[in-house]
Amino acid sequence: ELKVEQNPLFLSMQEGKNYTIYCNYSTTSDRLYWYRQDPGKSLESLFVLLSNGAVKQEGRLMASLDTKARLSTLHITAAVHDLSATYFCAVDHQGGSEKLVFGKGMKLTVNP
């Protein structure tokens, strides 16, 4: 059974600082997705990582995928308050089923 774990689950950081958050998964997959959720809102897609070594960047966020280690990282550079949100990673089952399994989400608070 595919399990997805995010670490940490809560993060409070100051503006201007850098930090990396982690997403581990338990079985083979080469498709991983990052989503963002603002309070009271639905999820919106941030990154789609489709192969080992994939790296995507958007503004102050950079995501990477290491399929051998079953690990994705989301790196935050020079955080700003607008990045405060909950971040989810999700992994596809490999082997036919098109359902995504989500981690529990990491709530990020960026303080001025």
Next chain:
Amino acid sequence: DVKVTQSSRYLVKRTGEKVFLECVQDMDHENMFWYRQDPGLGLRLIYFSYDVKMKEKGDIPEGYSVSREKKERFSLILESASTNQTSMYLCASRQGWEKLFFGSGTQLSVL
């Protein structure tokens, strides 16, 4: 622009009522999903559908059923609502292995 529309943003129902949550997508996607989201538990898959009239159980299907009579519409049914089904319900769709597109969610309260 891509759209997944859920019929209600907020819903209040009584224990024992039959509840229908509707979801419509305009992207011609084959795959549609129902998740529920609870604090501390993340998103959990209830059911998904990979084609019209086809469905598959997710991780927590008990107490729910689904219907997909047309490609664009996926309904979640609570046969007899209970208080432990109070939650945020999120519908999503995708084509193949592409990213999920989510609706805005339905906050259901069962009293």
